[in-house]
Amino acid sequence: MITIALPKGRLFDKTSKILARCGYHLTLGERQLVAEEPRGEIRAILVKNSDLPTYVHHGIAGLGVCGSDVIYESGHEFFELLSLPFGGTRICLAGKKDESPDSRNAAVLRVATKFTRFTRDAFHQRGIPVDVIRLDGSVELAPVLGLAPYIVDLVETGSTLVAHNLEVKETLGNTDVRLIANPAFYKYHFDRVNRFVSTLQEALKAEAGEG
Ligand SMILES: Nc1ncnc2c1ncn2[C@@H]1O[C@H](COP(=O)(O)OP(=O)(O)OP(=O)(O)O)[C@@H](O)[C@H]1O
């Protein structure tokens, strides 16, 4: 049986829908975090998005479905088997719409974010000193309340920024949702994992064909 870690947040519905399309029907009782499908081929564990790389890195799950943003933050190496056609976003530097023109000229750019590794790397690569304040959510509050003039966060529709009178100052990258594998698991179960990936690809093709 393959154990696959699934994020229990916003990516769960689309991920379980595509797995059902592959014939893997996961049934979950209320509050249940482990699901097996009737054929006994896969077992799914439902974990917090940010914890998912930990489970795959330690081999508790051989496979996982995870945002590339979270994969990067984990610092772990995985085999990245597939990019899924949903859940893509931009990762952006944002700040107040009406900021004073010279606020980006401060000696050090102060940024609040969940994505501390990404933010440090992105600005250090450009030689820009950055003071990163770690938050775990509701990051848009930071510029509104004066914790930091800038945030680095995911932007999908942009409506959270608009609701706080913020705007994208710069797009730093794109994120996508990936099927990842623990490298050792992949090497030992190469055929089974590749069959699973092919089944998933077929299901994604069929879904795309339906528009
Ligand atoms: N609008 C969006 N905001 C945040 N993440 C998004 C969005 N759209 C797609 N994603 C992707 O979904 C993933 C977030 O999933 P999820 O909602 O499970 O976690 P989360 O909100 O980051 O919370 P936590 O890590 O605390 O569980 C991100 O890693 C990102 O790749």
Ligand SMILES: O=P(O)(O)OC[C@H]1O[C@H](OP(=O)(O)OP(=O)(O)O)[C@H](O)[C@@H]1O
């Ligand atoms: O561009 P949008 O469509 O508005 O989406 C982006 C928002 O969604 C995410 O937050 P989430 O809902 O995960 O809450 P969080 O602040 O607790 O991370 C992200 O961190 C942004 O705040």
